[in-house]
Amino acid sequence: MLTNLHEQPLNEVEEMVFRLCEAGKLTPLEIARQLEVSHERVRQIYQAARDKLNDIVEHGEDALSLLPSRARRIVVDLKIPSRSLVRSAIESGRLSWNKGFGSIHWDGVMLRRVSHKTWAALYEWAGRPTLT
Numbered sequence: 001m002l003t004n005l006h007e008q009p010l011n012e013v014e015e016m017v018f019r020l021c022e023a024g025k026l027t028p029l030e031i032a033r034q035l036e037v038s039h040e041r042v043r044q045i046y047q048a049a050r051d052k053l054n055d056i057v058e059h060g061e062d063a064l065s066l067l068p069s070r071a072r073r074i075v076v077d078l079k080i081p082s083r084s085l086v087r088s089a090i091e092s093g094r095l096s097w098n099k100g101f102g103s104i105h106w107d108g109v110m111l112r113r114v115s116h117k118t119w120a121a122l123y124e125w126a127g128r129p130t131l132t
Helices: 012-023 028-035 039-062 069-078 083-092 116-125
Strands: 095-098 103-106 109-113
Touching: 012 028, 012 039, 028 039, 039 083, 069 109, 069 116, 083 095, 083 116, 095 116, 103 116
Parallel strands: none
Antiparallel strands: 095 103, 103 109
């Protein structure tokens, strides 16, 4: 079951480019003209969409592509790339939110200032109750 972080892992443009490329009805150049972007940009969008979908197929709910990029960067930087490890870190207090500073802390050390929305996404991905 996917969290409601990204019920749809691909945004509208990624989904459209992916479907059109996979269907083979239009060439990448024709897709680029429709979107008013370069052929290279269509290739990049298609590759990003494929990578996201492959990540979800391979890792399921642990797929990092389900996280917004800022939350994903935190998980990667801390080398805790699974929901269960993030959940354990939150439950133990090793990973926490400091409301006063608006920052995430790891073992009491401020990592970076982020929005509460980023923390909420990370918290929810870890399987914790939705923050309000």
